[in-house]
Every structure is written in C-alpha cells, then in structure tokens.
Amino acid sequence: MPPPNTDTPGFYPPHVTPAPNPLRFPFNVQTLIRNNLELIPEQAYREPVVNAPGPPRMVFISGSEQIKALLLDSGDKMPKGHLQKEVLRPLFGNALHAVEGREWRWQRGAAAPLFRHRDLIHYVPVIAEAAEAAVENWRKAGSGSVHRIDKDVIHATYQVISRTVLAGDVDALSDMIEEKRPDYFNGVNWWAIYCMFHLPHWLPRPGGRKMRAQETRIRNGIYRLVKERRRHGADGDDLLARFMNAQDPESGRQMSDELLVDNIVSFLISGFDTTALTLTWALYLISQSPEWEARMCEEIEQVAGSDPIAVEHVEKLAVVKQVLNEALRLYPAAPIIIRDIEQDMDLGGVAVKASTIGLIPIYAVHRHQEYWEDPNRFDPGRFDEHRDSKPSRYQFLPFGVGPRICIGAAFAMLEATIMLATFVRAARFSTPPGFTPEPMAQMFLMPKGGMPLEVTLRDRDRTSDG
Numbered sequence: 001m002p003p004p005n006t007d008t009p010g011f012y013p014p015h016v017t018p019a020p021n022p023l024r025f026p027f028n029v030q031t032l033i034r035n036n037l038e039l040i041p042e043q044a045y046r047e048p049v050v051n052a053p054g055p056p057r058m059v060f061i062s063g064s065e066q067i068k069a070l071l072l073d074s075g076d077k078m079p080k081g082h083l084q085k086e087v088l089r090p091l092f093g094n095a096l097h098a099v100e101g102r103e104w105r106w107q108r109g110a111a112a113p114l115f116r117h118r119d120l121i122h123y124v125p126v127i128a129e130a131a132e133a134a135v136e137n138w139r140k141a142g143s144g145s146v147h148r149i150d151k152d153v154i155h156a157t158y159q160v161i162s163r164t165v166l167a168g169d170v171d172a173l174s175d176m177i178e179e180k181r182p183d184y185f186n187g188v189n190w191w192a193i194y195c196m197f198h199l200p201h202w203l204p205r206p207g208g209r210k211m212r213a214q215e216t217r218i219r220n221g222i223y224r225l226v227k228e229r230r231r232h233g234a235d236g237d238d239l240l241a242r243f244m245n246a247q248d249p250e251s252g253r254q255m256s257d258e259l260l261v262d263n264i265v266s267f268l269i270s271g272f273d274t275t276a277l278t279l280t281w282a283l284y285l286i287s288q289s290p291e292w293e294a295r296m297c298e299e300i301e302q303v304a305g306s307d308p309i310a311v312e313h314v315e316k317l318a319v320v321k322q323v324l325n326e327a328l329r330l331y332p333a334a335p336i337i338i339r340d341i342e343q344d345m346d347l348g349g350v351a352v353k354a355s356t357i358g359l360i361p362i363y364a365v366h367r368h369q370e371y372w373e374d375p376n377r378f379d380p381g382r383f384d385e386h387r388d389s390k391p392s393r394y395q396f397l398p399f400g401v402g403p404r405i406c407i408g409a410a411f412a413m414l415e416a417t418i419m420l421a422t423f424v425r426a427a428r429f430s431t432p433p434g435f436t437p438e439p440m441a442q443m444f445l446m447p448k449g450g451m452p453l454e455v456t457l458r459d460r461d462r463t464s465d466g
C-alpha cells in the first residue's frame, strides 16, 4: 500500500454511492438502467470476490490474485463476456473486440503494427495540432466563457483518430458521429438489459429507435468508405489498408466488407470517446486542485516552454502523466469489463457457479480499500515513479490486463499527455457556480449531462496584467 499523502486539505471528487448489498432482481435491472456503477456492491470495494445471486447470476471480482487468474493466467482461454459482445454486436459486429482464439489472433496481428511506439510518434504533430485548434476555439469565444469541455475534447480526439490510424477517411462523418453520440449511449443501458434476457434488438424499448438509427448511420457511413477504398485499391499504411491486406495465416481468408466495417467502426468508436472522457475528467480534477495545476504548469514550462508539445517532450512530462493516471484511476473510461465463467470455479476460496457473468469492476478495483490509501481522495502523487511502492497491474488496470489488454493504450496515453499539457499551459479551468459533475456509466464512464467548465486563457491574463 502506498504511504499516506500528507498534503492538506484533501480533495474528494464525486463518486457513486455503492449498493449496500449485491442487488437481486428487479433492483439489479433498475439500477443497471440508471447507472452501471451503482450495481457494484459496497463489498466489492473491500473484498476480492462477491457473488450476486441475480437473476442473472453475477460475480464481482476485484482481488488482484483473482483478476490475475482470470485475465492473465487463463491466457486467451477465458472468453470475453457474452453480454458485452451482444451489447456491442449491432455496432461492432465480429470486430476484434468480439472474437476469440485464432480469429482474434489474426485480427489483432493485423492491427498491432500501427500501435507500436515507433509508429505512434509520427502522430504527435497531428495530436498537437488538434489540441491547439481546441485552444484557438476557446480563444475566439473569449477568455472566461463557459464551454462544454466534454464536447470540445471529443471533437479534438475525433480529429486525431480520423487523421492518424484512419488516414482522414472518416473526417466527413465527424458531425454526425459527434452530434448524435447521445442517441447511442442513452439507449445502451436498456439494450444491455435486453441482452441479459435474450430479447431481440428490434423489440421496442426506451431510446431503442434512436440508438438503432445511430448504429445504422455509422455503419452505412463506414460501409461507403470501404466500398470507395475497394474501388481505388488498398494502398497506404493506415488501419483500413492493413485490414484489407491482412490474410488469416491458416486459412488464407481475407476480411469481407462486413468485417472491415465491423473493425473500422470499433476502432473509431473505441479510439476517441475513451480518451476524450479521460481528458474531460482530468480537466475537472485539475480545475479543483490549484496545487497540481501549478506543478503541471511549472513542468510544462521547463520541458517545452511555449513550443508545440513534441515527441522529445512527452517522456519528460512526468507530472502530467501522474495527473492522467489519477484521472484514469478515479474515472476509468471503461469502468467494468466482463468475462464469462463457463465452469464451476473456486476464486480465492469463493465458489462461483458455471454460467455466471464475471464482472471486473475496474472502478471499484481502483478504489479498493486494501490497495489504496484514502481511495476517494485525488492524489496524483500515488503515481510518482520515485515512490517505493507502486500499484500493481492488477490494482491499476484502466486498459485491462492480459492478452486482451487495450491495443490503443499507448496511443491513448500519448494523445492524452500532449492534449492535457497543451490545454493546461493555455488556460485555467474552473467549474461554473453550483456545478458538480455526476459520474455515470453508459458503457463508458461519463459526467451525467456533460462537463461545463469556464476557460480562462493564460495569455490573456498576461496581456491584461501588462
């Protein structure tokens, strides 16, 4: 356990109130619709394994040994949760996220080279430019104005994923995807309930029509792109070209148009929302912590001065990364991952029956009383690399762990570091009077109703100070 932080006063950002006990039907369903995070029982924040009788039967696994056994030691034999796959299927089809075994290895191998460190560094100027463009928009609106930071950051991260791994292909879809994204997320929790009880996708449900329309719009837009690229040949080195040229080494099979659409959609959606949410929460946290804001500014000034953030700066921005890690700890963008327990198991002395939904509540693992000192307190110092005791990869796992670990983790950290440094150097952020964000999970962990923040530009300050 890391040593206690002695700074005062402490800042305790908002967190969900856990269910006092594992919820039974129908309370589990009602809660899941409202906010996935409230389903996690209080016991999961202090015990390694907690059974929830259901129906459906679930088990919350937050102990390090048990997470290791499930996600790492069982290799790729522990299938990703059926529930998660079914929820995503209408949008992601049979993409990398949803497949297992040989099929997964082939698809993952085709995408992996694009996410190697030496390839990622080529994206740095694009990331810096997208961040500067967001700052420029705040400047145009006037220092001191209030912005929906979540939307602004989503716009910036969309530009990045679109212009890097997707080579500009999806630029034309940005308005539709960004503007209409609530149509998808507002319907997703209800859809998860339908999947739990094996109800069909077309059956009416709250938010269902808009959600289905958005799924169709996104898939049709990407389908047109794939057709276009087929006509012109699969040149280039972007994700679509790599997937088009990929061949299953055993069967020699190539990806169908349908599978190309599945994968491009899944990389696009996974590739901007998650990073944007991490940045949104980081900016909120910093808005409430002048001490860490000052430490970041000092570091950025020393490392990069007023130059655009470049590759050589990134690894020196240690404080910026500490703040990002703390944002990922308190608000992991993908707060729950799922595995199917297919056989009776003993998990750390707790019997778990076959056909149980295994939930790894990353949100609760990151606030587990056994692993974290004062877990609800904001303290980026936990990630100081000079500290003796550091969280293990089973205690801090915002990107998952094991073979199915997020393929985009290094990309996301690179992007978030450059963007956060650019934003904090350019502006101070503060909450409008009376506003406190409410963490809510609709697939991803987001601030309910968005994140309005007041943006005060620093260069304006200097001008007015004379």
Ligand code: HEM
Residues within 6 Å of the ligand: 080, 096, 097, 098, 108, 161, 165, 266, 267, 270, 271, 272, 274, 275, 278, 332, 333, 334, 337, 338, 397, 398, 399, 400, 401, 403, 404, 405, 406, 407, 408, 409, 411, 412
């Ligand atoms: C802060 C940003 C991000 C977070 C917190 C995050 C989180 C995660 C997590 C927890 C998983 C593992 C799910 C599981 O084991 O069931 C995952 C998988 C995945 N992520 Fe990310 N992700 C982020 C950014 C990205 C980016 C930028 C991309 C692509 C450009 C991406 C693409 C994927 C893909 C394709 C998978 C599936 C990998 C597989 O099954 O082999 N993610 N992500």
